[in-house]
Amino acid sequence: MKIASWNVNSLKVRMPHLEEWLALAKPDIVALQEIKMETKAFPAEALRALGYEAVASGQKTYNGVALLARTAPTDTVVDIPGFADEQRRVLAATVGDLRIVDLYVVNGQEVGSDKYRYKLDWLAAVADWLRDEIAKHPKLVVLGDFNIAPDDRDVHDPEAWHEQVLCSTPERAALKRMLDLGLHDSFRLKDDTPGQFSWWDYRQAAFRRNLGLRIDLVLVSEALRASVQSAGIDRVPRTWERPSDHAPVWVESG
């Protein structure tokens, strides 16, 4: 069972890349972020033709998440319980015996900004929700664009990024509160080396110079931890023409 996450930064632009990558990587479940389209525009039929059933929660211009699986996802939730939010950033569903939660975490723009405060409030609400989800569904996978680099191994230049957004102590503490529910960063179960990134800025030839951050994560619950065979980051689509700024990340379990 291969489970992946990819921030595609516009599914309209990146649909050819998604199709190519599905054929290459053959994932069983894929969480997408930043589809940047309304739900009604989501290409469900094209994906079905490729062997994937899909659910989406989109909006005009920004955000938007979707979940693809070999069998139809059920029991879909698109709102954080008790947290009013017009932004379409979460999608939870059941696939087989797994509960999947796809997150497009708020970016936060700059430490101390209104958007940063929204990010921390949003993360707290999601953690509260996940506490209930993991109690109901022990086999839980939480994956997506977390917009947080878990620690300095995940940052190309920790000094430059020190206490900057995506790396600040309150953001990392919010992520730790999530992990403390009994979730594990699958990549770090298999690889403790620094310099393994999932996002590179479009500017300054950042990908070519590997000036990136690891901000896309696949978290697995304790019940799934021992089943993780391998985990990784697929840099290949980032080399393609007109790429997303994020690479797909994945875990193989079972």
Add this chain to the structure above:
DNA sequence: ATGGTTGTTGAACAA
């Protein structure tokens, strides 16, 4: 140098 690139929408915003 508060820069630079990309995407959506149509000059500004978000990342």
